[in-house]
Amino acid sequence: MKWPSWMLKQADRFLPARRITIVEADTPPPKLPWRNLVLARENNEDWAVAFRCPCGCGKHLELLLIEEVKPHWSIYQYW
Ligand SMILES: [Zn+2]
Numbered sequence: 696m697k698w699p700s701w702m703l704k705q706a707d708r709f710l711p712a713r714r715i716t717i718v719e720a721d722t723p724p725p726k727l728p729w730r731n732l733v734l735a736r737e738n739n740e741d742w743a744v745a746f747r748c749p750c751g752c753g754k755h756l757e758l759l760l761i762e763e764v765k766p767h768w769s770i771y772q773y774w
Contacts, residue, residue, distance in 0.1 A: 698751045700750050700751045714732070716731060716734070717733075722742065722757075723757060727746060728747075732744055732745070734770065742760060743758060743759050744758050744760060
């Protein structure tokens with residue numbers, strides 16, 4: 696079911712903070728959680744982070760974290 700983006704933005708304010716789940720793999724799993732992020736980590740090396748598009752379209756977005764790949768993303772933990 697596709698929710699209108701305005702409704703998702705309103706509901707998101709009342710939901711708990713997004714969490715990140717770490718999986719031991721070089722790619723994220725094909726099925727992603729509704730709101731949370733999945734970090735694919737193998738042998739202590741971060742490969743990619745994946746999540747469903749926050750606009751509500753349901754598309755899977757995958758950002759590569761491998762430094763050898765250009766371009767690549769970085770992820771930091773601030774707690
Ligand atoms: Zn989208």
